[in-house]
Amino acid sequence: MDTGAIxxxxxxxxxxxxxxxxxxxxxxxxxxxxxxxxxATALEQWPGEGMPGNPRAWVISVARHKAxxxxxxxxxxxxxxxxxxxxxxxxxxxADDGAQESGVPDERLSLIFTCCHPAIxxxxxxxxxxxxxxxxxxxxxxxxxxxxxxxMAQRLVRAKRKITAARIPYQVPPPETxxxxxxxxxxxxxxxxxxxxxxxxxxTLLRTDLSAEAIRLGRILVELMPALAEPHGLLALMLIxxxxxxxxxxxxxxxxxxxxxxxxxxxxxxxVEGLRLTAEAMRSGQPGPYALxxxxxxxxxxxxxxxxxDWRSIAKLYGMLVEQRxxxxxxxxxxxxxxxxxxPERGLELIAAIQRRRALRDYxxxxxxxxxxxxxxxxxxxxADSYRRALELVGTAPERRFLQKRIDEVERVR
Amino acid sequence: xxxxxxxxxSEAGNRQRPAAExxxxxxxxxxxxxxxxxxxxxxxxxxxxGVSTATTVRVRNGKTLVTDGPFAETKEQLGGYYLVDxxxxxEAIAIAARIPGARFGSIEVRPIMKLPG
Numbered sequence: 001m002d003t004g005a006i007x008x009x010x011x012x013x014x015x016x017x018x019x020x021x022x023x024x025x026x027x028x029x030x031x032x033x034x035x036x037x038x039x040a041t042a043l044e045q046w047p048g049e050g051m052p053g054n055p056r057a058w059v060i061s062v063a064r065h066k067a068x069x070x071x072x073x074x075x076x077x078x079x080x081x082x083x084x085x086x087x088x089x090x091x092x093x094x095a096d097d098g099a100q101e102s103g104v105p106d107e108r109l110s111l112i113f114t115c116c117h118p119a120i121x122x123x124x125x126x127x128x129x130x131x132x133x134x135x136x137x138x139x140x141x142x143x144x145x146x147x148x149x150x151x152m153a154q155r156l157v158r159a160k161r162k163i164t165a166a167r168i169p170y171q172v173p174p175p176e177t178x179x180x181x182x183x184x185x186x187x188x189x190x191x192x193x194x195x196x197x198x199x200x201x202x203x204t205l206l207r208t209d210l211s212a213e214a215i216r217l218g219r220i221l222v223e224l225m226p227a228l229a230e231p232h233g234l235l236a237l238m239l240i241x242x243x244x245x246x247x248x249x250x251x252x253x254x255x256x257x258x259x260x261x262x263x264x265x266x267x268x269x270x271x272v273e274g275l276r277l278t279a280e281a282m283r284s285g286q287p288g289p290y291a292l293x294x295x296x297x298x299x300x301x302x303x304x305x306x307x308x309x310d311w312r313s314i315a316k317l318y319g320m321l322v323e324q325r326x327x328x329x330x331x332x333x334x335x336x337x338x339x340x341x342x343x344p345e346r347g348l349e350l351i352a353a354i355q356r357r358r359a360l361r362d363y364x365x366x367x368x369x370x371x372x373x374x375x376x377x378x379x380x381x382x383x384a385d386s387y388r389r390a391l392e393l394v395g396t397a398p399e400r401r402f403l404q405k406r407i408d409e410v411e412r413v414r
Numbered sequence: 415x416x417x418x419x420x421x422x423x424s425e426a427g428n429r430q431r432p433a434a435e436x437x438x439x440x441x442x443x444x445x446x447x448x449x450x451x452x453x454x455x456x457x458x459x460x461x462x463x464g465v466s467t468a469t470t471v472r473v474r475n476g477k478t479l480v481t482d483g484p485f486a487e488t489k490e491q492l493g494g495y496y497l498v499d500x501x502x503x504x505e506a507i508a509i510a511a512r513i514p515g516a517r518f519g520s521i522e523v524r525p526i527m528k529l530p531g
Contacts, residue, residue: 119503166525167415169502177504 006046009055010039014135015220017059019107022170024060025067026086028114029160032132034070038063064090108133109224110170112217116185117168124159125188126195131156133220134213144210145195182225186234186290189217193238197245211242222277229284233291236277240297243270255402259306271301292321311341328359336369344373364393368403371410380410416457416526417506418497422490423519425464442514450498455509459496490519497526 014035022031038059052058068090115128127145130136136144142152162168173181196210218235225231247261278298281291296317303309318334331354339347351370360366371386384407391403431439450456468484484491493515500506503523510521 117503119507165527166523167502169504173504 003043003047005051006043009051010135013056013059014039015108015111015133016106017056017063018132018135019111020060021063021067022111022114023107024064025090027067028163028170030067030070031063032160034063034067035059037066106224108220109172112185112221112224113172113181114163114168114170116181116188117163118181118184119166119168120159120162122188122191124155125184126191127152127156128159129188129217130192130210130213133217136213140209182228182230185221186230189214189221190234190238190290192217193241197241211238211245214238215242229281230288230290232277233281233288233294236274236281236294237290237297239270239277240274240294240301243267243274243301249398252398252401254398254405258300261306263304263306266301274298275301287320289321289325292317292324296321309340311337315341328354328357329363329365332360332363332366332369336373339373339376344376347373348377362393364390364399364403366390367393368406371406375406375410380413383410415500415502415506416497417500417503418495418524418526419459419506419510419513420492420522420524421494421496421513421515421519422488422522423493423515424489425491425493427518428493439514446512446514447496449512450496450509455499457497457499459494461494462492465491493519 017038018032018035021035022028025031025034041062042055042059046052046055071086071090111132112129115132116125120128127141130141130144131138138153138156139149142149145152172178193211193214196212196214215235215238218231218238221231222235243266244258244261246267247263247265248256250256274294275298278291278294281287282295284291287295296314299310299314299317315334315337318330318337322330322334332351335347335350335354338350339345348370351366351373354360354366367386367390371383371390374380374383374386387403387407387410391400391407394400394403428436447456447459465484468482470481470483470485472479472481496509496513498506498509500509503525506523506525510516510523513521515521
């Protein structure tokens with residue numbers, strides 16, 4: 001029994017075990033502490049004694065006893081009535097909680113909805129989901145978000161305190177609020193993915209750990225809510241985007257546009273899975289925003305060469321998306337797709353319409369897209385100006401180098 | 415668990431509202447309160463006089479400092495409250511969303527602290 005196997009077990013099972021312990025213990029914070037301690041005990045005992053027959057039930061049972069110890073100690077000091085009540089309940093609960101592998105219900109869905117409850121600040125939702133469902137340590141989350149560990153620790157503590165003090169329910173929301181709350185959950189997962197895929201700051205373009213964790217969360221959601229289309233769409237979208245990770249940056253860590261990417265370096269198995277999930281998400285007849293975005297990503301994934309891309313379909317899908325989620329960023333993407341299908345001039349017209357509403361003025365992708373279309377039309381001076389505006393607004397080093405290269409190109413031909 | 419639902423709205427906005435609309439909202443509040451009573455979740459509540467009648471009290475170094483007006487000057491003012499009994503935050507939010515003032519103002523939901531013993 002090596003520690004690698006225990007590590008894997010931790011990664012895969014932490015969220016699921018914690019979800020059960022929270023229900024048993026009824027206290028989010030205490031359950032987390034007890035579950036951590038139970039895993040620490042496993043790490044001490046299993047290498048010598050071997051993994052127990054039902055490791056999940058073992059950890060749950062140890063965590064439950066750790067929690068009882070904690071409550072007993074607290075109750076003795078403070079003589080709190082509620083604590084004593086809780087203790088009696090816990091001690092008298094049937095000891096065989098989760099004794100059979102199949103008898104442990106998967107309660108991660110309650111955990112997901114609790115972590116992503118709208119009464120918790122968005123940043124804290126993201127941190128909580130990574131902490132509890134993916135089992136990331138506070139240090140790992142802090143590092144991923146380029147933040148001091150104490151700040152992240154405080155954010156987590158505050159969120160957990162709010163769950164307890166305001167009594168945020170530990171449950172899957174009732175049907176009347178489910179759709180809205182599921183939306184919040186998917187936003188959090190996609191936020192984690194994007195934080196990993198297109199890091200908003202720092203010198204590394206890909207923080208692959210976070211993308212992988214988001215995909216894991218997406219898989220959990222699909223597994224737990226198999227009848228719903230949108231989680232399929234979200235997972236498909238993440239898989240297809242992630243399939244391009246190796247082609248997206250060159251050897252210097254510089255950004256490579258999709259049209260210039262070496263498509264043989266796209267990960268085929270992720271694309272296959274993504275296409276299958278997209279088809280399932282689109283089958284519902286009324287595709288939601290994630291299904292539509294996955295369908296757009298699928299169109300790109302299907303084209304074996306950039307020039308084979310079906311831009312007309314993509315422009316149409318963006319049109320549907322903009323109707324559901326009116327947003328200038330989606331309009332910009334639509335403008336680019338229309339430019340590819342019908343020529344740069346049509347694209348620039350649509351961008352001009354966005355600009356007339358004074359939207360996206362500080363969005364570097366708007367300026368770099370505008371620069372690209374102007375470059376294609378041979379308007380090199382205008383293109384250089386747009387690229388320069390983009391350069392002023394951009395954050396990561398690889399993106400800056402990319403724009404500088406474009407500026408040099410258009411200045412040379414002028 | 416008890417929650418205090420604090421009803422904030424703009425007093426200036428309320429003053430400008432036509433009388434007929436005012437009457438209608440008053441009726442909605444009566445209806446909401448009756449429903450809340452019927453559900454057995456109402457623990458009390460009141461409408462408040464305007465913030466111009468508010469007084470803020472602080473004690474610093476043993477001296478009582480009294481100032482005119484509410485603690486925080488904001489665009490929306492505390493105009494009333496309900497104290498309700500709800501099983502969790504989601505139920506409290508659902509009740510808060512039914513308060514007529516939620517449509518044009520904001521409802522702050524605060525759990526009542528349980529004191530030990």
